[in-house]
Amino acid sequence: MKFSCLKSNLNPIVQLASKIISTRPTLPVLNNVLLKTDRGGVLVSSTNLELSMSAFVGAKVETEGGITVPAKLLAEFINSIPDEKISLEFKDSRLEVTGANYSAAFNTIDMDEFPEPPAMKGEDKVLIPVPVLRDNILQVALAAAADESRPVITGVLMVIDGKKFTLAAADGYRLAEQKVTLSEDSGKSNLRLIVPARGLHELHRLLFDAGEKDFVEVSFDENQALFKYKDIQLTSRLLAGQFPDYQQIIPKKFASTVTVERAEFSQAVKTAAIFAKDSASVIFLSADPAKKTLELKASTSQVGENNISVAAEITGPGGSIAFNARYVSDMLAVTTSAKVSLNINDALSPGVLIPDTGAGSLYTYVIMPIRT
Known part of the structure; x- marks a missing residue:
């Protein structure tokens, strides 16, 4: 594998991918980010088995292939070098990254060991305006529980019902609810998804600089949800269980x-x-x-x-x-x-x-x- 691209194109994607990595991975390869040539560019992927991200980066590909490298080390190195054209080549079991005056070699793990997210079954889709998600996630996710003894309340309830869009979270000590009226009918009736709060935090990071008039495509089945924005997609498992009837807690x-x-x-x-x-x-x-x-x-x-x-x-x-x-x-x-x-x-x-x-x-x- 060998390709070249601008640091300014690769860096923000690698930074996003590195945030997905677990602090205590169960497998060595989960410390790594996957770089794989695809469609005349490079697909950058990372996962912690509950949350996965992949994004396409435009690049000049000289040799097809793929490899995984330590995510956080790669992110730190690329972020620190000047904004210039860089070359990445898999050679002698290492990934060599070179610029005009910089070079580094990273140990690798074969891409065949990198886990693929499970395929969706009978997926359904809905389009949500970027501001509806980006501008409201942090206001609600802060109330999700950190204690995983009750997994369902570590998530955020997302309800889509016609033009009504609701996010809610409650940890037993506080509760946050955001209601938004959509400009167009979503075509969904009382759709309810419980998304882990961490997944929504990463979605917020992904949408930070997104366009005000853009949309996020949300695909889902009974086990997972996929959020797609342009060439970036984030896949999160959904939490099973009954979300608490929080409405009764809100004083009238x-x-x-x-x-x-x-x-x-x-x-x-x-x-x-x-x-x-x-x-x-x-x-x-x-x-x-x-x-x-x-x-x-x-x-x-x-x-x-x-x-x-x-x-x-x-x-x-x-x-x-x-x-x-x-x-x-x-x-x-x-x-x-x-x-x-x-x-x-x-x-x-x-x-x-x-x-x-x-x-x-x-x-x-x-x-x-x-x-x-």
């Missing part, structure tokens, strides 16, 4: 609504969290309609305490509630709205943060209170 009415500037509130939460590190990250929020303020407080007996006051518009009697600071900060970090509203009933009921996400979408973030 609120006693008080507290509206604050998002940036100011975010900074206040981060500051309060400094004093909450040794007290399970608990921060106390008190809404005072008379003072028109939302006061944040955190304390640790061994360190001290702090108090922060944020200007707020308050409807209702106000009140106090305690949250995990990280759960609040996570939400404020993934929305860009100028203001957010904290909706509460009492100290023992869930609180709901809602940003101004614009027309056509509705984002709801529920946090369970901490009883003190």
